[in-house]
Amino acid sequence: METITNHTITKERFLDVRHQTELICKSLQAEDVSIQPAEFVSPPKWHLAHTTWFFEQFILSEYKADYKVFNDDFAYYFNSYYNNVGKRVMRAERGLMTRPTLQEVLDYRAYVNAQLSEFISNGTSEDISNIIEIGLQHEQQHQELLLYDIKYIFGNQPSFPVLDYKIQLQADNDPQEFLQIKEGVYEIGHKGEGFCFDNELGRHKVYLHDFEVSNQLVTNSEYIEFIAAGGYKDFNHWHAEGWDYVQNNNLEAPLYWHQVDGTWMHYTLNGFVEVDGDLPVTHITFYEAYAFAQWKGMRLPTEFEWEVASHKFSFGQLWEWTNSAYLPYPNYTKVDGALGEYNGKFMVNQMVLRGGSVATSKNHCRPTYRNFFQPDMRWLFSGIRLAR
Known part of the structure; x- marks a missing residue:
């Protein structure tokens, strides 16, 4: 993928983007994170893991010397649509996975965060920095998808739960022209x-x-x-x-x-x-x-x-x-x-x-x-x- 970037890839920026994903999910309960009420909706737990797999698959496994994959099965569980990197769980079946557990997924995130933070701290080439940048942009896209999916999960429940992460539309008071x-x-x-x-x-x-x-x-x-x-x-x-x-x-x-x-x-x-x-x-x-x-x-x-x-x-x-x-x-x-x-x-x-x-x-x-x-x-x- 061709990209243009002038962003500096730092450990702090990487971890800030990663933290934002977890902040969106902060108030979710364990019962919220594996459900898939429609095929186009992905469970929040899947988003947390997929965005982690992206960094492991395209950066750590390719470029970090002696990197040990967190779990050999996770590439199958959490690949989305990349045919070039192997088979995967079909989209409509993501909500069938009660395992791995949420805690295992959070451990996976922590492991990859630590590994990639160390990798970034040692310096990266321009080509590798560009792939990391794609990973960060990709995770930000999934942060938005998370909000779509959480709203669909909550909005189709009789209790209409409130998410402890606020976004709000604003009225435009200017006259229309x-x-x-x-x-x-x-x-x-x-x-x-x-x-x-x-x-x-x-x-x-x-x-x-x-x-x-x-x-x-x-x-x-x-x-x-x-x-x-x-x-x-x-x-x-x-x-x-x-x-x-x-x-x-x-x-x-x-x-x-x-x-x-x-x-x-x-x-x-x-x-x-x-x-x-x-x-x-x-x-x-x-x-x-x-x-x-x-x-x-x-x-x-x-x-x-x-x-x-x-x-x-x-x-x-x-x-x-x-x-x-x-x-x-x-x-x-x-x-x-x-x-x-x-x-x-x-x-x-x-x-x-x-x-x-x-x-x-x-x-x-x-x-x-x-x-x-x-x-x-x-x-x-x-x-x-x-x-x-």
């Missing part, structure tokens, strides 16, 4: 110093027509108007595939929403509360984002429009669905071997999201970052920005 972007040729993609993933590279020119984009995300109150107007019952707003998905899954509102005595309530990691109309709507599929835009007589921006306009508005509260399929940029290349599997093989049947969310590590919230999910996914912190 549509920002004008003039037609022209614009450059897209990462340039300059700082880390980026390989899917951000291949900087290239695109031609854009005149367009306008909202300075704000769509709010809960706006989305409630869509629901009240029969938005989920009118096929005219939907892609055919989206309409089939709505019908087959009986969708009537965003994920975690429940109507109680005529009032819309929803689960947040801070508890089960009334929907705040001023906050941006979240936990929606691409299908729902598209249908809402159609209902409003507007559309979703393309990822190129979003990137060009991003300097004009604030972003980072929610990942914003774009109307762009996840495809490689011109001259995109991937490295050989397992790390080449990181992004490239997912460039099919997925849609691009831009901007970051309240669950995203702040160093990932950059204009060129390309997140991607299947259009039916909505357990992520996703939202809508309109264009016209």
